[in-house]
Amino acid sequence: MEMPRTISVLVKNRPRVLARVAGLFARRGFNIDSLAVSTTESEGISRMTVATTADAPTLSQIAKQVSKLHDVVDVIDHTDLKVVERELCLIKVIVDRGQRGELISLCDVFRGDIVDIGNGSVMVQLVGDTDKIDAFVELLADYEIVEMVRSGKIVLDRGAQKE
Amino acid sequence: MAHEMIPGAQALLRVFEEENVDVLFGYPGGSVIPIYDALYDSTIKSVLPRHEQGAAHAADGYARATGKVGVVMATSGPGACNLVTGLATAYLDSVPIVAITGQVKTNLVGTDSFQEADVTGITIPVTKHNYLVKEPYQIERFADLVREAFYLARTGRPGPVLIDLPFDVSAGCVPWTERNIEALDGYEEAAVPDEADIDRAADMIEAAERPVMMIGGGVVTAGAHSEIIEFANKCNIAVVHTLMAKGCFPESHELSMGMPGMHGMAYASYAIQHSDLLIVIGARFDDRITGDLSRFAPDAKVIHIDIDPAEIDKVRTANIGIAADARTATRALIQAVSARDRGAWEDTLLKFKRDHELAYTDDDELMAPQLVVQKLHEVTGGNAIVTTEVGQNQMWAAQYYPLEEPRKWCTSGGLGTMGYGHPAAIGAQFGRPDELVVDIAGDGSIQMNMQELTTGTIHELPYKIIILNNSFLGMVRQWQDMFFDKRYSGVDLTGNPDFVKLAEAHGAVGLRCGDRDRIVETLEQAMEVDDRPVMVDFAVSKEENVFPMIPAGQSFENLMECPMAEKSSSA
Known part of the structure; x- marks a missing residue:
């Protein structure tokens, strides 16, 4: 498949x-x-x-x-x-003062971090598997995304064994 | 212990000597002058072809005819670029070649300097591996790097390996180190067949009612021809061979069912189509064999043995896949499989053979090209080493020059490289100087590396070029005839040079024959020459087509046999 x-x-x-x-x-x-x-x-x-x-x-x-x-x-x-899969994503979003609180609570739910706050924009850092990041990006559709970069997926198998 | 420091060029040649390189096909230029300087004092024979492509194909022909690694050299930039077709040809047919290319000085690499090309970049897809030697870790173990190139070229699934050598590396000093290439991480020569797989395969073979063995180039590489004969004889299994395996199983053997596929023998294709088990050894289900894959051998289970694990399940899913050397695996099968009687299937195969013989008509004013190849077979006793160009000439050679031994067949199977056969004949003749070498050519292909006649003359090589001259690019014309309403576009070779004069101008012998009654006489005349090449121009029927034919992408249901031929034809 x-x-x-x-x-x-x-x-x-x-x-x-x-x-x-x-x-x-x-x-x-x-x-x-x-x-x-x-x-x-x-x-x-x-x-x-x-x-x-x-x-x-x-x-x-x-x-x-x-x-x-x-x-x-x-x-x-x-x-x-069985694997641990992670990706890191940086997203720069246009937000006015009024929207900031809402974005911060969204970040809390996804365990994202605000890593930079500029004049009228914030940068969010999010770590997770691909689905989580996709879901977060989708939720940001209401905001204007200025720039976004994703690290690409990295994966390690679970357990003590080396692969 | 401090190692002896010697020029890179000398280290290169020392490893060549270790590897028993006796001949090198190379063309000099600015970046390889240090190597040519070292060659001046070397016992290795340096052959100067007239074009780098000729050098590459000569190394390839040498390798196919001898089983040794062929060595080719060219200078940086254009010289190296001219090797690419030869490397791709060898890559697709898994032929072991080591190619040395000069490169501009290390400090100029990447600056678009004179005669600079990114040769390692260009050749990644057409080499098994390549090296640009400029990092300290490479220079410290330069001798081993060259040894490793030979090792990679000839082991596992063989292929071309290229070493790109900047001027200052071959002119400068490197440490001379003893052989130490044991640790090739992640590289396995060949997996040993799993006993359980062999047992399962044996059961499957014993249970089969209509088994057919299909052998490919891997059998040549593995030197497994004796084992294949023994296996076929013991278990009474019919054998079809791909173009690459021609000669691996004696074509006169009663179990030989010929070559299947687009222009193969109809009976070979029918055998495959009606089989219930295909035992495929060292072959890769090329589209010229299978046509429409979904209709290829529809009732057959498949046992697939190949040294390259990536070939198993790549095209046709195998019921049992055995990633192993063809010889080792066949030996194991001989031990494991018991003989059994399959009378009905044998009768069917015999009937296929009887009812679907190769056939052609010789009713044109000009002689049939097939007749020339048949007469060539007669005159040479079927003992020549045959190289071919590509196109109709190649298919008629495959059909009408049956071979009894491996390594007597050099043809560009995978890439289909026009211009291959002539330089390959030169390489084969250097490798096997006492044997008769014949290039079966078309008037189109031969002109692609004609310049090498000079190389043949200078070295007094007595190979023969048999031109089946129909004044057309025959295979393309045939497709235009059959599938494009006879709109002959770009295929008319009217205005060909006078091949006899051309041969003479190169110091070779030129002969011409336009009369079917003089074929044998002309060939005999050609065979008498023993100190220079002979090129024979046979004026053959202009619009002869190759049959049988299964059109591209179709199946055996669409197989066309010669439409005009009666069973009484000379075939």
Whole structure:
């Protein structure tokens, strides 16, 4: 079934490795919904968290093709695993003084933080899974969003085991 | 311990020697002069083709004919860019090549300097791996990096690997280190087949009433031809081969059911369509084999063995997928599977073969191209190493030059590269100097790398080029004939050069034949030449089509056999 799925790709931190992985997605026609890249607990190893929308065979094909890249150390398919999934979102919203209270209580419900207040605008920081952030952004439809950025999804499997 | 410091170019050649590289196909230029300087004192034979594309295909032909890694070199920028078609050809057919390209000096990389191109960027999609050598961690282990390139090229599913070497790295000094490439994280040569999978496969094979084995290029790579023959003989299973596996299973063998697919033998396609089990070894369900996937082998279960796990379930979902080396897996199957009688199926296959023989008519004023290939087979005793160009010539070669051994067939199967066959013949001849090498060509394709005749002449290579000259880009014309109302657009090659004079101008021998009664005589004349290439121009029927044909995206139900041929035809 086609649905949002996430894989983590552990790669050697070498020049052009991002181009290799992203290029493979592009030339084989796999979509990338979001992509987050960072260092890891192991020196020289980076972690790419790739969110995509695909059915199970397609994701399996993606994982197998990505695994073949020489700089790729491991690929983890999180589909059937218990995971903690997070995304960070920064949203700059136009609010006048009268609307501020309402926005702050909305943030409280979603455990968002006001991280900057300017003249007529506030910046909200929200951490959560993709659904939560989507829901929050939807609720902000009544306000004018000036700018928004999302970090892309990051995921770790639950439990003491290393993946 | 301090390592000996030697120029990068010398380290490169030392590793070449370790890897038993005996010939290098390369074209110099500013960025590779330090390497050419080192080659001056080397025992490695440096061959200078007349175009970098020729160099790449020659390395490819050498690799296919010998099973060794082919080595090609080009300078930065345009030289390296000219390798791309050759790399893509090798990549799609999983041919082991190490390509060395020069690069501008490290401090100029990224500044659009003279003859700079982002060659590692350009070649990511057409190489198994590539390196731009400029980081300290690479230079410290430069010798191992080159060894690793060879290792990656020839192991697992082979493929081309490119090393982009800036001028100052090959001219400057690197430490000479002993071989230490054990730790290749995340890279496995080949998984060993799972015993349980082999047992399940054996059960499935024993239970099958109408099994067919389909072998592909992976069988050549694995050197599994003897095992395939043993397996087929033991279990009495018919074998079809893809274009890439031609010669892996002797085509004269009674269990050989030929090549299926778009221009394959009709009986091969019928065997697949009626089978209840396909045992696919080292093949990848290319669209030229399957046509409409939903109607391909509709009643068959599939056992798929491939060294590349990504091939399993990529196109056709397998009932049993075994990611393993073809030879290891076939050996395991030989042990596990018992023979059984399948008389009715054998009769059906024989009937397919009898009722659907290859056929053509030779009733045009000009000779049929198929006849030329058949006569070539006769005159050469079927023993030549055959390279092909791409198009009708390639399909007629596949149909009418049956082969009995692997590694005697060099053709661009996946990419379908016109201009491949001639330089590939040069590479094959360097790799196997004492054997007869023949390029079966069309008048279109041959002109794409004609310049390499000089290379052949200089090195006194006695390969033969057989041009099936119909003054058309025949395969495109055939599609226009059959599917575009005969609107022949862009395919007329009237105005071709005089191929005999052209051969002579290159110092080769040129022969011409326009008379079907002189085919054998002309071929024999060509075979007598042993110190230079021979190019033979056969004027063949201009509008001959390749049959059988399953139009693109259709299925065996739409298979067309030669419409005019009677069973009495010469085929």
